[in-house]
Amino acid sequence: IYTTIDYIEKIVCDKLGVPLDELFNFKSRGEITIARKFCILLIIHNVDGISNDDVANHYNRTRQVVHNTEKEFNAIKKDKNIQFHNDFMKIYNELDVDTKNFVKKLKNNK
Secondary structure: OHHHHHHHHHHHHHHHOOOHHHHHOOOOOOHHHHHHHHHHHHHHHHOOOOOHHHHHHHOOOOHHHHHHHHHHHHHHHHOOOOHHHHHHHHHHHHHHHHHHHHHHHHHHOO
């Protein structure tokens, strides 16, 4: 399980140019928060059997943060009129394809 999470955190941080250890920092804002949201979404959507509580605990956050991130994501998917949302979805989709390929390779190597 953690190899997939480690992979997700690495590709998100590489893509957005943020330091990995900042994902766990409470004082982080802006890019770091966006990076954490990408990680949360990719983990929820690609790691079988992981709960919102597990993801929240991993980032030292509450389950509500994970829930709100998912709710926000669903709203972003529907709203095509805001450029930030389009950019967010473009990056998310690229990262999601990378993650799915990684998970597929892991399963094939078992």
